Amino acid sequence: MKNLYDSNFAKNLDDLELRVYTSRLLGSCDKLVLHGGGNTSVKIGNILYVKGSGWDLATIQKEGFAPVNLQKLIDMLNYDSLSDSQMVKLQREAMSDKSAPNPSVEAILHAIIPYKYVDHTHADAIVTLTNSKAGLDTIKRLYKNYLIVPYVMPGFILAKEVYKLSKSIKWEDIKGIILLKHGIFTFANSAKESYDNMIQAVTKAELEINKPPFDLDKLQDYMSQKRGFKVSMNINTSYSAKAFSTLKEPHRFGILTPEHIIRTKRYPVLLEKDFKNEIDEYISEYISYFNRHKSNEIMLNPAPNWAVVRDYGIITFGKDNKECNIIEDIAMHTIEAIFNAQKYGGFDSLNESECFKMEYWELEQAKLKAK
Numbered sequence: 310m311k312n313l314y315d316s317n318f319a320k321n322l323d324d325l326e327l328r329v330y331t332s333r334l335l336g337s338c339d340k341l342v343l344h345g346g347g348n349t350s351v352k353i354g355n356i357l358y359v360k361g362s363g364w365d366l367a368t369i370q371k372e373g374f375a376p377v378n379l380q381k382l383i384d385m386l387n388y389d390s391l392s393d394s395q396m397v398k399l400q401r402e403a404m405s406d407k408s409a410p411n412p413s414v415e416a417i418l419h420a421i422i423p424y425k426y427v428d429h430t431h432a433d434a435i436v437t438l439t440n441s442k443a444g445l446d447t448i449k450r451l452y453k454n455y456l457i458v459p460y461v462m463p464g465f466i467l468a469k470e471v472y473k474l475s476k477s478i479k480w481e482d483i484k485g486i487i488l489l490k491h492g493i494f495t496f497a498n499s500a501k502e503s504y505d506n507m508i509q510a511v512t513k514a515e516l517e518i519n520k521p522p523f524d525l526d527k528l529q530d531y532m533s534q535k536r537g538f539k540v541s542m543n544i545n546t547s548y549s550a551k552a553f554s555t556l557k558e559p560h561r562f563g564i565l566t567p568e569h570i571i572r573t574k575r576y577p578v579l580l581e582k583d584f585k586n587e588i589d590e591y592i593s594e595y596i597s598y599f600n601r602h603k604s605n606e607i608m609l610n611p612a613p614n615w616a617v618v619r620d621y622g623i624i625t626f627g628k629d630n631k632e633c634n635i636i637e638d639i640a641m642h643t644i645e646a647i648f649n650a651q652k653y654g655g656f657d658s659l660n661e662s663e664c665f666k667m668e669y670w671e672l673e674q675a676k677l678k679a680k
């Protein structure tokens with residue numbers, strides 16, 4: 310995730326202007342917040358300026374921040390419970406400018422964090438992990454210096470929970486708070502550092518999510534060995550490629566139109582556990598297919614031209630980038646057709662012997678040689 314902070318632009322801004330500036334940076338990124346989500350604050354003297362409800366971080370201005378007495382917010386933690394309407398009433402009473410918007414529902418939580426700037430987002434990558442069945446271990450591994458808070462209802466209950474948990478930590482030891490199934494808080498005494506912490510934390514989760522299941526250089530070396538030349542690879546982890554890779558048998562659909570076979574072979578290889586074994590098995594399956602149908606043809610290289618990588622995306626192999634792009638285009642169009650064919654009973658492609666005839670048709674072979 311790109312850090313958009315421009316020190317040159319920020320150098321003459323006062324505390325509240327800096328708050329507006331980095332709030333807008335957060336709001337400009339839909340991978341952090343969507344449509345009015347998230348909230349930010351700055352503490353200036355005994356006042357907490359916190360995002361007002363109805364304002365969007367992407368477009369917020371100074372007057373979008375509600376000024377609330379900091380101590381009065383903290384004192385609200387003495388209540389065992391507060392209804393939403395009671396909380397709104399007490400918060401409004403604590404405001405120094407009654408014409409300002411209502412403070413965010415997370416105002417009390419912002420107040421108890423002992424740092425000047427506090428940023429809160431619902432970053433996709435973080436909530437992807439915290440909404441995954443086996444995501445908690447990964448969260449704990451990646452965010453050692455974060456307070457991890459089990460899900461509770463946002464608002465007063467969440468503020469009480471964080472306050473309770475914070476008694477067993479030292480605030481100076483932690484860089485932020487991960488709210489399971491909700492989002493993330495970062496904080497610091499400078500606007501830049503709090504924003505930087507957010508971008509770093511979210512980038513960490515993004516890299517984790519997009520990490521391939523095995524070493525791609527080793528895959529390239531192994532494929533090069535099998536093809537007899539240094540192969541190029543195109544990696545496609547787009548949403549549709551990834552969605553395709555989660556299907557039950559994504560490598561058994563077949564081709565979209567006969568001429569594609571000289572580019573893609575009939576099937577891709579499915580890589581999910583041990584890519585060397587899986588490629589070897591593909592090759593022996595290809596050799597059996599050739600032997601079942603051959604008369605006097607010469608076998609093409611039996612290694613796959615593209616791979617579906619389980620829960621990750623697709624990878625195409627070729628002698629150069631141009632060939633990889635061609636195979637990728639064909640694969641992606643085929644994938645779209647496979648999904649669309651669901652509406653009509655499911656994809657049903659050419660059978661094996663028709664495929665063989667096409668793959669080893671003299672005219673098609675000649676076409677390849679000409680390229």
Ligand code: ZN
Pocket residue numbers: 347429430431463491492
């Ligand atoms: Zn939230």
